[in-house]
Amino acid sequence: MTRIRPTTGEWEILQALWKLGPATVRAVHDEIGAGHYNTTLKLMQILAEKGLVVRDEEARAHVYKAAVGREALQGDAVEDVLERVFGGSAAELMQRALERRKLKKRELEELRRMIDSFEGKKS
Amino acid sequence: MTRIRPTTGEWEILQALWKLGPATVRAVHDEIGAGHYNTTLKLMQILAEKGLVVRDEEARAHVYKAAVGREALQGDAVEDVLERVFGGSAAELMQRALERRKLKKRELEELRRMIDSFEGKKS
């Protein structure tokens, strides 16, 4: 089973689609706010070929929507980086994340709650 | 400033070098335990060109060693995935990591300590 691994350009499109919901190439391109229109179009066509988005060709301006959930794909991305970069150690990954990014107090507490709930499951 | 972003093949070499310390192509290739010798050689030469490893050509079999720290490069990798995949939200990244990987109780507690210490800095 080969893991889905969107490219940088593809992630950008997908983020826009998750934010906007079903949208035309034009809308996505405006949301991104940079680059050549044809590049956006091409990337979205490729995403459709790969099955990561679905396309409604009803109207002249086709309407695309993400065919995969944001959380699911993010999970795959984490697995990927975990394997390739951290030798599988999620603890290490989180340590690097904590070092690099200052989390808001709220986020830290939410994280602590998440840890509590995970610990509960294995007591 | 363009962030350093080793490829999958390069990460594999680097992991081996961090584990072994300074090592020959042969040693790295054996450590990896797969693929063509020439591929390993080529990748290590490319890493040298990029400055991610340094090469001692004294002996016939050149000795390579990582020119960058593991933690530093992992930190960059996290920043990268944070930007591209998580829109900068470290909390979200950690949530996905927790969902996907079952951490050992020990790791969870270590993580909690890390959070405590980070929270301490901003009380």
Place this chain on the structure above:
DNA sequence: TGACAACTACGAAGATCTTCGTATATTGTT
């Protein structure tokens, strides 16, 4: 109807990554 704007389709160029064949040099062995 004629001209222009907006859209899709297609493909090729340039970059980068991975793989590996081939050439050449050095070392060790018999």
Place this chain on the structure above:
DNA sequence: AACAATATACGAAGATCTTCGTAGTTGTCA
């Protein structure tokens, strides 16, 4: 000295990614 084993060096083939030029189609509006 001859040969086998082991190195490095070099480059090209095949894949994939990004970018963008060009062509053709459809819609709009004066």
